[in-house]
Amino acid sequence: MGIQRIESVTYSVEILEESVRFFEDFGLFLVERTNDHAVLETVAGQTVHLDTAPGPLIPPPVEQGPTLREVVWGVDTVGELDRLVAEIGKDRAVHESADGVHHTVDETGFGVGLTLARPRALDVTPRPANVSGSVGRWNAPLEAVGQVRPLRMCHVALNIPKEGREVAVAFYTDRLGFRPTDVVEPMGVFMQAPGDDDQHTFLLCHRPDKAGINHIAYEVPGVDDVIEGGNNMIDKGWREARKLGRHTIGSNIFRFLHAPCGGRVEYACDMDRADALYETRVHETAPPHTIWSLRQNRDAQPA
Numbered sequence: 001m002g003i004q005r006i007e008s009v010t011y012s013v014e015i016l017e018e019s020v021r022f023f024e025d026f027g028l029f030l031v032e033r034t035n036d037h038a039v040l041e042t043v044a045g046q047t048v049h050l051d052t053a054p055g056p057l058i059p060p061p062v063e064q065g066p067t068l069r070e071v072v073w074g075v076d077t078v079g080e081l082d083r084l085v086a087e088i089g090k091d092r093a094v095h096e097s098a099d100g101v102h103h104t105v106d107e108t109g110f111g112v113g114l115t116l117a118r119p120r121a122l123d124v125t126p127r128p129a130n131v132s133g134s135v136g137r138w139n140a141p142l143e144a145v146g147q148v149r150p151l152r153m154c155h156v157a158l159n160i161p162k163e164g165r166e167v168a169v170a171f172y173t174d175r176l177g178f179r180p181t182d183v184v185e186p187m188g189v190f191m192q193a194p195g196d197d198d199q200h201t202f203l204l205c206h207r208p209d210k211a212g213i214n215h216i217a218y219e220v221p222g223v224d225d226v227i228e229g230g231n232n233m234i235d236k237g238w239r240e241a242r243k244l245g246r247h248t249i250g251s252n253i254f255r256f257l258h259a260p261c262g263g264r265v266e267y268a269c270d271m272d273r274a275d276a277l278y279e280t281r282v283h284e285t286a287p288p289h290t291i292w293s294l295r296q297n298r299d300a301q302p303a
């Protein structure tokens with residue numbers, strides 16, 4: 001089948017301690033730490049690498065300051081991995097590291113890695129909900145979620161220049177097997193990895209007309225986790241980047257935070273799932289960014 005999921009991401013950072021604290025507060029597990037390197041992971045076993053001096057197989061940054069340097073994609077079988085490595089090796093250098101990751105560079109300059117996926121089974125029981133006619137919770141008052149633990153990285157969004165955007169997208173669709181699910185002509189292309197059922201696994205966004213990290217989304221079990229997770233991050237001094245809402249494309253509920261390693265991170269839940277019956281939608285104009293977003297007028301002065 002091919003690519004299943006995001007396996008790991010690597011950021012170059014200036015102040016390692018700050019980024020480590022951010023992701024620990026965000027709910028990831030710290031699994032490795034040195035003076036210039038740290039690795040954190042999701043419940044599903046995907047890893048976030050933070051480096052003050054990334055190694056020689058990581059390409060130069062596409063923008064100044066802390067930023068995303070590489071996305072490694074997990075592939076389901078050795079045969080598929082060999083096929084994809086041979087495909088991208090037709091016109092660019094590919095180098096294999098000791099940990100079995102094949103490193104190269106995409107059309108924009110972002111690092112791209114391919115490796116065998118190492119999925120970890122998820123044991124998730126959503127909170128039961130109550131609505132008249134469908135009661136799922138009796139005699140069991142809810143309590144706070146507490147420390148939110150992101151289940152997995154569910155999608156990554158990268159900014160790219162407008163010039164050459166068709167070639168940038170084609171590298172992923174024609175060479176790596178991603179399928180466009182929504183093409184928003186003024187903004188970008190949402191794509192689904194062959195082995196994923198999320199409505200999108202990847203977004204190349206040309207609206208900013210420059211290369212850089214946009215955001216990485218992390219799935220959490222439910223809306224309580226999205227809200228409490230964001231509140232907890234604000235309580236710990238981190239800055240919200242976008243208020244609570246539900247996206248139009250993907251339908252996921254979200255809350256964004258500015259990340260000291262560059263770009264933003266997103267708590268996300270209730271993403272649309274899409275199989276082969278889902279037909280690519282082409283939008284000549286950008287649809288509304290959200291189905292809804294949080295509004296309030298409690299602080300407004302009376303007329």
